[in-house]
Amino acid sequence: IILNPLYKESRPDSRYARRWIEAATIQSLQIIFALVVAGPLQILFLGRDDDPFGITSWLRNKSRALDSHNLKVRPPIYTVDGKGREITIPLRDGVETAATLYSPNQTSDDDRKNKADDSPRPVVLIRTPYNRASLARYGFRFAERGYHLVTQDTRGRFGSTGEFFPMLNEARDGAATIEWIEKQPWCNGSVGMMGPSYLGLCALAAMREEVPALKAVAPIMAATDLYAVMFGREAGAAHVELIFRWSHLVMHLMSKPFGMLEAMFTFFHGTGTALRKAYRHSPLNEADTLYLVPNSEPLEWFRDGFAHPLGTEPFWDDKRHFVQFENMTSIPPVLLFCGWYDFFSAESCMYDWKAMRKLNEDCRMVIGPYTHWHVQAMQPKLWRTLLDFFDRHLLGDAAARELPSVDAFAMGHDMGWMQMADWPPPYTKEQKFGMIRGKDGDPNKLIDHNNSAIETFVESEISYVYDPSDPTPQVGGATFNPSCCGRLSQNAIESRNDVLVFSSEPLESPMLIAGEIKVHLEVVSNVEGTDYVARACQVTSDGESVNLADGIIRRFNLRPGRRTMVDITLSPVLNRLGVGDHLRLQICSSAYPKYGRHLNTRGSFHLEIEANAVVSEQILIVGGDSGCCITVPVLPA
Numbered sequence: 001i002i003l004n005p006l007y008k009e010s011r012p013d014s015r016y017a018r019r020w021i022e023a024a025t026i027q028s029l030q031i032i033f034a035l036v037v038a039g040p041l042q043i044l045f046l047g048r049d050d051d052p053f054g055i056t057s058w059l060r061n062k063s064r065a066l067d068s069h070n071l072k073v074r075p076p077i078y079t080v081d082g083k084g085r086e087i088t089i090p091l092r093d094g095v096e097t098a099a100t101l102y103s104p105n106q107t108s109d110d111d112r113k114n115k116a117d118d119s120p121r122p123v124v125l126i127r128t129p130y131n132r133a134s135l136a137r138y139g140f141r142f143a144e145r146g147y148h149l150v151t152q153d154t155r156g157r158f159g160s161t162g163e164f165f166p167m168l169n170e171a172r173d174g175a176a177t178i179e180w181i182e183k184q185p186w187c188n189g190s191v192g193m194m195g196p197s198y199l200g201l202c203a204l205a206a207m208r209e210e211v212p213a214l215k216a217v218a219p220i221m222a223a224t225d226l227y228a229v230m231f232g233r234e235a236g237a238a239h240v241e242l243i244f245r246w247s248h249l250v251m252h253l254m255s256k257p258f259g260m261l262e263a264m265f266t267f268f269h270g271t272g273t274a275l276r277k278a279y280r281h282s283p284l285n286e287a288d289t290l291y292l293v294p295n296s297e298p299l300e301w302f303r304d305g306f307a308h309p310l311g312t313e314p315f316w317d318d319k320r321h322f323v324q325f326e327n328m329t330s331i332p333p334v335l336l337f338c339g340w341y342d343f344f345s346a347e348s349c350m351y352d353w354k355a356m357r358k359l360n361e362d363c364r365m366v367i368g369p370y371t372h373w374h375v376q377a378m379q380p381k382l383w384r385t386l387l388d389f390f391d392r393h394l395l396g397d398a399a400a401r402e403l404p405s406v407d408a409f410a411m412g413h414d415m416g417w418m419q420m421a422d423w424p425p426p427y428t429k430e431q432k433f434g435m436i437r438g439k440d441g442d443p444n445k446l447i448d449h450n451n452s453a454i455e456t457f458v459e460s461e462i463s464y465v466y467d468p469s470d471p472t473p474q475v476g477g478a479t480f481n482p483s484c485c486g487r488l489s490q491n492a493i494e495s496r497n498d499v500l501v502f503s504s505e506p507l508e509s510p511m512l513i514a515g516e517i518k519v520h521l522e523v524v525s526n527v528e529g530t531d532y533v534a535r536a537c538q539v540t541s542d543g544e545s546v547n548l549a550d551g552i553i554r555r556f557n558l559r560p561g562r563r564t565m566v567d568i569t570l571s572p573v574l575n576r577l578g579v580g581d582h583l584r585l586q587i588c589s590s591a592y593p594k595y596g597r598h599l600n601t602r603g604s605f606h607l608e609i610e611a612n613a614v615v616s617e618q619i620l621i622v623g624g625d626s627g628c629c630i631t632v633p634v635l636p637a
Contacts, residue, residue: 123190171209
C-alpha cells in the first residue's frame with residue numbers, strides 16, 4: 001500500500017521513464033516491507049479474536065482506506081470479517097467444492113461487535129484452481145462495498161473433491177455453482193463472475209450454460225480460443241513456454257510440504273534446470289514425465305494438446321472457441337480486460353468482443369499496455385473499471401460511470417487512453433512498405449509505396465541461416481515468462497546473423513498504427529518445413545528498438561528450391577511513432593522458447609527427434625513489383 005504509488009512510476013505505460021531494474025527494486029522493497037513490518041503485526045494482532053487493544057480494527061480500516069486512495073476508487077462503506085466464512089458447494093454429480101464467503105458486516109462502528117450481514121445482496125463469484133485463499137483481497141474489496149463475494153476451489157483442486165482436467169468441467173460446474181448461490185438466502189438473485197487468467201476462463205465458460213442468474217461477467221486476461229493461446233491463431237507452432245511453465249506450476253502447487261515454494265521459484269526463475277531441459281527435449285510430448293512432473297503418470301491433457309497441433313482435428317471442436325456465441329440466444333453484459341502484450345492475445349479478445357456484441361451491445365473492452373504479469377501496473381485502471389461495471393449491472397447504481405465500448409491505450413509517443421466505438425477503427429488507411437536489400441553494406445530498407453515506386457528497385461535476394469541447435473531467442477512480447485515479457489529492447493537480437501532487419505527512413509510526421517500489421521513474404525527454402533517469424537518494432541531517435549507486435553507461421557509443405565508465398569498477420573497494436581522514429585521489421589525462423597523449435601523437417605513437431613534436425617537456409621525475394629512487403633493500418637492525423 002505504501003510503496004505501490006512509487007511502483008506505478010515504473011509501470012510499462014511510462015515509456016522508459018523507469019527501467020525494469022527500478023521496478024524490480026520497488027517490488028523487492030514491497031516484499032521486505034511485508035515480511036518485516038506487516039507480517040509481524042498480523043501475527044501479533046490480526047490472529048487474535050478478542051483484539052483487546054483494537055489493533056485489528058485499526059490496521060484493517062487504515063489499510064483499506066489507503067488501498068482505496070491508492071486505487072482512486074470510492075472508499076469502503078462497510079467493514080468485513082478478516083477471514084470470511086467457509087462453505088461447501090455441491091455440484092451436479094455429487095462432487096463437493098470448498099468455498100469462502102465474504103460479506104459486509106452489520107455495523108461499522110466496532111469490529112469487535114461486527115457480525116456478517118446475511119441480507120440478500122448481489123454476489124460476485126470467482127472460481128480458481130490456484131487456491132481460493134489467495135483471493136482474500138477480492139473478497140474484502142467487494143464486500144466492503146456492499147456485495148457478497150464467493151471464492152471457490154475448482155473440482156480436484158485444494159479443498160475440493162473430484163478430478164481436475166483443465167477446462168473440461170468449468171462450464172457445467174460454474175453453472176451449478178451459480179444455481180446453488182441463487183438459492184441461498186443471502187443472494188438477491190443477481191450473480192456476477194470475474195477473475196484473471198484461468199479464473200477468467202471459468203467465468204467465460206459459465207456463460208455457455210446461459211444461467212439466468214448470471215447478470216454480469218468480467219474476464220481479465222482471458223479469451224475463449226484455447227488453440228490460439230496454445231498454438232498461435234494460424235501457426236501450429238506450440239507455445240511451449242506457456243504449456244510447460246503452466247503445467248509445472250499447476251501440478252506442483254498442491255505438492256507438500258514445499259510444492260508451492262518449489263513451483264513459484266522455478267516459475268519466476270525460468271532458467272531453472274527442469275524448464276531449460278524441457279524446452280529443448282525432443283520429442284516434446286515426453287517432457288511432462290521427464291522434467292515437469294518427474295516420476296508421475298503422463299498428463300493426459302498435456303499430451304492431448306500436442307497430439308492435435310493443427311487446430312482442425314475433431315479434438316478442438318469444443319475447445320477452439322469453448323464458448324460458441326453464434327449458438328447462443330443471449331448473454332449478460334461483459335467486460336473484457338486485456339493487454340497488448342498478453343498471451344491471451346488481443347486478437348482473441350477482440351474476436352470474443354465482436355461475437356458478444358452481436359448478442360448484447362452492452363459489452364465493453366479495455367486493452368492496456370500490459371503483459372500477463374503487470375499485476376501492480378494494471379491495478380488502478382482495473383479496479384476503477386471493475387467497480388463501475390459491477391456497480392452498474394449488479395447494484396443498479398445509476399451514478400456508476402458508463403464505460404466506453406472500447407477503451408484502448410495508445411503506446412509510444414504521446415501515450416494515453418483512447419475511447420472508441422469500434423475496433424479496429426473504421427477510418428484507418430493502409431500504408432504499404434516494400435522490403436529492399438541495402439546496397440554495398442548499407443542496412444536493408446522499408447520503402448514507403450506512397451513516396452517511392454517499388455518497381456524501380458531491382459529484384460534481389462537476401463538470406464539467413466537458421467540452426468535449430470542455436471535458435472533465435474524471443475525477447476519480450478506476449479510470453480509466460482514474467483522476467484522476459486512486454487516491451488523490451490531488441491537491439492541485441494537484431495545483431496544476430498539469423499535475423500534480417502528492414503528499417504524505414506526517419507518519419508517526417510507522426511504515425512499512429514491501429515490494427516493488425518500484415519507481412520507478405522516471397523521465400524525460397526532448402527527444407528520442406530520451417531517457421532517464419534515476423535516482428536514489427538519502433539526505433540526511437542536514440543537508436544533503441546522495441547517490439548510492437550509479432551506473429552509466426554509454421555510450414556510443413558515447402559518445396560525446396562521453389563518460390564513460396566508466406567503471409568503472417570501480426571498481433572494487434574495501437575502505437576504512435578514520433579517524428580524521427582523508424583518503423584522496423586525483423587524476419588527470422590525462431591522465437592525460442594516461447595515457441596518450440598522447428599527442427600526443419602516435415603515430421604510432426606511434437607514427435608520429431610533432435611537427431612533428425614537440419615540447418616536451413618531461407619532466401620527472401622525483395623524488390624521488384626511482387627517482392628516481400630508489409631501493410632500497416634494507420635489512423636490519419
